[in-house]
Amino acid sequence: MRFATVIRHDDVSAQTKQQIMQVLIQHGWLYDEKTPDFVISIGGDGTMLEAFQQYQAILATVKFIAIHTGSLGFYTDWKIEELDELLTAMVAEEYTTVGFPVLAIELDGECGPCSYLALNELTISDPAKTLKIEVQIDGEHFETFRGTGLCVSTPSGSTGYNKSLGGALIHPRVEAFQMTEIASINNKVYRTIGSPMIFYKKQYIDLHVEYSNSVTVTYDHLVHDCLAVTTIRCHLHEYKAQFARFKKRPFWERVNNSFI
Ligand code: NAP
Numbered sequence: 001m002r003f004a005t006v007i008r009h010d011d012v013s014a015q016t017k018q019q020i021m022q023v024l025i026q027h028g029w030l031y032d033e034k035t036p037d038f039v040i041s042i043g044g045d046g047t048m049l050e051a052f053q054q055y056q057a058i059l060a061t062v063k064f065i066a067i068h069t070g071s072l073g074f075y076t077d078w079k080i081e082e083l084d085e086l087l088t089a090m091v092a093e094e095y096t097t098v099g100f101p102v103l104a105i106e107l108d109g110e111c112g113p114c115s116y117l118a119l120n121e122l123t124i125s126d127p128a129k130t131l132k133i134e135v136q137i138d139g140e141h142f143e144t145f146r147g148t149g150l151c152v153s154t155p156s157g158s159t160g161y162n163k164s165l166g167g168a169l170i171h172p173r174v175e176a177f178q179m180t181e182i183a184s185i186n187n188k189v190y191r192t193i194g195s196p197m198i199f200y201k202k203q204y205i206d207l208h209v210e211y212s213n214s215v216t217v218t219y220d221h222l223v224h225d226c227l228a229v230t231t232i233r234c235h236l237h238e239y240k241a242q243f244a245r246f247k248k249r250p251f252w253e254r255v256n257n258s259f260i
């Protein structure tokens with residue numbers, strides 16, 4: 001088996017990486033950053049987002065494993081105290097695979113067309129001036145949004161930024177994506193739907209920027225480096241992010257452990 005690691009830059013994560021390397025290499029595994037079968041993220045949920053962004057080109061084949069070096073997170077199944085248990089299971093290759101839907105993003109603007117994938121969400125916002133966006137669903141006009149911005153999240157991202165915006169928590173087995181508003185303006189002149197909206201797998205939404213000074217577009221922890229964005233299309237990607245599961249950690253249990 002070939003494996004690679006993506007680590008948060010702290011001592012505990014670096015030590016954990018060394019321990020993992022030692023055991024896996026001893027058992028005949030190969031460290032291969034180019035075409036790994038497994039990518040092990042060591043850190044927090046943010047580290048898992050980095051791992052996802054780094055290895056999105058081999059999404060169809062790669063399996064992620066996430067270890068938390070702080071408290072348990074959403075993508076992270078393992079604490080460092082459980083490292084021996086995980087390594088034993090890895091060497092024995094006793095796992096099942098679960099797939100989490102991924103958001104595909106195609107955007108256009110002054111810098112030309114480009115595309116991204118997101119494991120958590122896309123946001124478009126302008127904190128200084130009112131952003132005016134025409135929202136289309138499956139090619140049909142739905143509304144004209146005015147406000148700070150919009151967030152389009154995956155089911156596994158629903159517990160991230162989306163939750164702070166009052167979006168619904170969606171079990172990652174549900175093949176859907178969600179749009180939530182960031183401070184919409186609603187008065188006698190302007191009107192938006194006001195509720196989070198959930199779209200099914202085959203749908204797509206187009207966001208046409210009608211007015212903005214400068215839009216910031218983020219995908220997961222990253223920022224698109226051009227402020228003059230004109231259109232964004234979002235839909236579910238053909239591939240899911242595959243996670244190797246070595247023990248059960250039900251989604252609602254994670255939600256309960258993290259928030260209740
Ligand atoms: P960060 O500032 O460390 O992330 C903020 C918090 O969100 C951290 O506690 C992070 O966990 C947690 N998180 C990330 N993905 C999550 C998920 N799917 N479910 C539940 N919690 C999650 O920055 P980061 O680590 O680079 O993560 C980027 C993410 O932060 C974005 O994708 C977005 O979801 C979230 N975010 C939230 C807000 C908000 O709620 N107002 C604003 C901006 C960004 P770790 O500490 O384990 O990394």
Ligand code: MN
Nearest residue numbers: 044045046047
């Ligand atoms: Mn973080």
